[in-house]
Amino acid sequence: MIKLYDFLPCPFGQKVRIVLAEKSLSYELVPVDLLGGDQRKPEFLRLNPYRKVPVLLDEETIVYDSTIINEYLDDEYPDPPLLPSIESSALRARARLFEDFADTSFTLQVGQLMAESAKPEGERDPTRIARLRQTVEKVLDYLNHELSGQQFLAVEFSVADVGFAPRLLVLKELGIEAGTGRPNVDGWVKRLLERPSIQNLQGVTLEPLAGV
Numbered sequence: 001m002i003k004l005y006d007f008l009p010c011p012f013g014q015k016v017r018i019v020l021a022e023k024s025l026s027y028e029l030v031p032v033d034l035l036g037g038d039q040r041k042p043e044f045l046r047l048n049p050y051r052k053v054p055v056l057l058d059e060e061t062i063v064y065d066s067t068i069i070n071e072y073l074d075d076e077y078p079d080p081p082l083l084p085s086i087e088s089s090a091l092r093a094r095a096r097l098f099e100d101f102a103d104t105s106f107t108l109q110v111g112q113l114m115a116e117s118a119k120p121e122g123e124r125d126p127t128r129i130a131r132l133r134q135t136v137e138k139v140l141d142y143l144n145h146e147l148s149g150q151q152f153l154a155v156e157f158s159v160a161d162v163g164f165a166p167r168l169l170v171l172k173e174l175g176i177e178a179g180t181g182r183p184n185v186d187g188w189v190k191r192l193l194e195r196p197s198i199q200n201l202q203g204v205t206l207e208p209l210a211g212v
């Protein structure tokens, strides 16, 4: 039985839960209370010395970091595949580049915007909010360009799309209309929302891990 150590609002854990659902893999969810400091307990540090969720335990195999977990799941449970075929190295690289780009240039920035927007009015920094909003809008413009003529970022649905899904789901609540003026993003988001793995994702909320 697979175990997933996770904190439901974590967007990186959400990436892994989308992949587990896409592959119809059953698993036990082991909650890690990040707000209560569970990640610093010795028993958790034995699983992940970096003190972060998600961590996947598959029999004897321990894997951490959402990107590496999702690649492990695709290697170990290849059906349905969530990376382009092994013959298409260039397309596999494109999927990996977009997954990395989602983590480093979108998810974190949306998280910062969530954190800043959640502050009481007097403590909020409107300049920072405007800057973060502009960054997110620029990423959406770029995605709109890259999605031209294709349904998903690497032709078929893949880990690249999974990488963006968790934070795409909160944009509306932050007042950002991803699809407005971006027809390719609009179609893409609609296609993502048709997938039960994304529709039924738990923990999609602006609170309480607003800063991550």
Ligand SMILES: N[C@@H](CCC(=O)N[C@@H](CS)C(=O)NCC(=O)O)C(=O)O
Pocket (backbone or CB within 6 Å): 009, 010, 011, 012, 013, 034, 039, 051, 052, 053, 054, 064, 065, 066, 067, 103, 209, 212
């Ligand atoms: N690169 C990691 C990032 C994981 C991460 O940042 N997890 C956050 C929660 S969303 C965490 O566990 N934070 C705990 C801490 O920093 O104390 C991944 O993709 O899994």
